[in-house]
Amino acid sequence: MPDRSSPPEGRSRPFIEIITAAPGWRRLVKQPELLAQRAALAAIRANGVPVPRGAALTVLLADDRTLKQLNSDHRDKVKPTNVLSFPGIGPALGDIAISVETVRREAQAEGKKPTAHFAHLIAHGTLHVLGHDHLEAGxxxxxxxxxxxAMAMIRQPNPWRRT
Structure with missing residues (x-):
């Protein structure tokens, strides 16, 4: 069966660099780099807008300490958060940083599988760098x-379906 997160014919696939900078990711999620890549590509495809040729995205698999510092530096919030997105310019789509400890805590608190929550947050961060926001209801x-x-494309549960 084809990978449904692949781009349609004629579109270029963006380069996605995954940097694992914190221990614990492989204990929380099996093959986190592969899942991050698949979730980001699925979000790009689900967005429905072609990305520029040569597009690139960087995903930092980090920890609470790193996210706390980034959150403080860029949002004046001195606490860790689950995911941060930094839109880029032109073919540089942007950067995403995600915290292993926060993903673990939130998944447990929400009764979700860590793998599903991780994939959702990668897709969420990717959509932010593509220009989406959620400040208004629409x-x-x-x-x-x-x-x-995006989650359906990679066979992960719908994060918004109430069980």
């Missing part, structure tokens, strides 16, 4: 639908 609904499509 934007939030669009972003949620796009995230749900």
């Amino acid at each position: 934007e939030a609904r669009l972003m949620e639908r796009t995230e749900s499509r």
